[in-house]
């Protein structure tokens with residue numbers, strides 16, 4: 001029978017089918033971080049049970065870590081406790097742990113792929129919604145709750161009903177200045193934040209085939225923001241090239257054997273999806289959000305829609321604009337911004353820093369902007385330095401911080417003050433997400449850079465033209 005990529009990976013991991021119930025589903029790789037794992041370990045201890053396959057679980061500290069002076073003790077007691085619990089639990093159960101300052105430390109969804117833990121055809125979970133990122137490698141990857149973290153630690157399985165299947169095709173060529181982040185924000189603006197609820201998405205078509213692995217990770221990362229369980233892209237030569245030779249990837253004969261399998265990981269021509277959508281690359285502009293969910297996005301040159309033009313409740317829409325202190329019909333271009341955040345598991349990889357630097361090179365940070373540039377991992381820091389991007393940043397008046405989730409969710413000191421407006425390359429613009437009362441505009445690293453040097457929301461294409469002219 002014909003199968004989709006998703007079917008192939010899912011079916012090969014079902015340990016047992018329960019009639020009219022969920023599947024007992026085997027998990028190849030399990031990531032844990034300091035926020036959602038401590039309670040799971042307490043549960044194990046209370047029940048007096050151990051971790052079944054400690055070598056399949058990987059711990060990293062990221063959510064509430066400071067991005068400055070990481071060598072000093074963490075001042076916030078709650079954060080310090082969670083970090084200590086992660087370290088102690090990892091040591092007690094024999095789990096690999098990349099704590100603060102460790103060479104491999106960084107945001108969980110960035111260090112997994114960097115270290116070759118994320119592999120095609122594998123199943124990956126983490127107590128974290130953006131686990132969907134790993135789908136970029138043709139893995140089935142999704143977020144789980146803390147009770148499921150406990151279940152995976154103790155049995156390496158979870159109980160999961162098989163989601164429905166959606167395919168999103170984007171064909172054609174992306175325009176100048178249009179990045180993977182824009183593709184994702186465009187898709188979410190079309191789907192809304194609930195359009196893909198109950199589905200697992202496969203992204204297909206020219207745009208994803210031509211995209212770098214970094215870009216594919218950005219797209220899969222945002223799948224969750226339209227309600228999807230996860231998103232995935234079929235592995236290809238680019239995928240194999242990316243993972244080859246990394247710390248945890250198979251070597252020698254094991255690599256050849258794995259490759260034979262990985263090459264079969266494609267949707268069969270006549271396989272069926274429950275639902276399918278087609279979009280044109282040419283319709284996608286550099287995007288920006290104007291409201292308080294990631295579905296409220298539009299082309300950066302457009303004006304905020306009128307209440308009667310949008311689907312859903314008018315009252316909710318107006319409340320959202322009220323929070324943002326925006327009016328229907330406002331232009332986004334030219335709005336004064338206070339903060340720019342480059343980072344997160346959405347846009348904290350080397351390609352994002354290259355994109356940012358392509359705009360700020362030879363320019364200066366605007367005086368009204370506070371910029372937080374937070375690489376996703378120490379490896380990204382190393383790459384930034386190897387490529388000399390740190391000098392470009394320095395000359396333009398920017399400072400590079402240390403890795404972590406940072407202002408993506410503001411669990412550390414990187415909080416945008418109440419009322420201030422931030423252009424952020426992260427994935428959520430909910431009320432207070434970047435600090436109580438903070439206002440967030442989600443956008444690509446190019447839009448963030450253009451805004452950082454002008455001080456107002458800016459279409460990056462206007463600055464890129466100046467550079468290339």
Ligand SMILES: CC(C)[C@H](C(=O)O)[C@@H](O)C(=O)O
Pocket residue numbers: 035036063127128129130143409
């Ligand atoms: C803290 C964690 C549970 C949360 C998530 O699951 O996504 C965080 O990573 C986020 O991005 O909001």
Ligand code: SF4
Pocket residue numbers: 062063107108109128130344345346404405408409426427
């Ligand atoms: S960077 Fe943001 S979205 Fe990603 S895991 Fe951290 S808090 Fe969650």
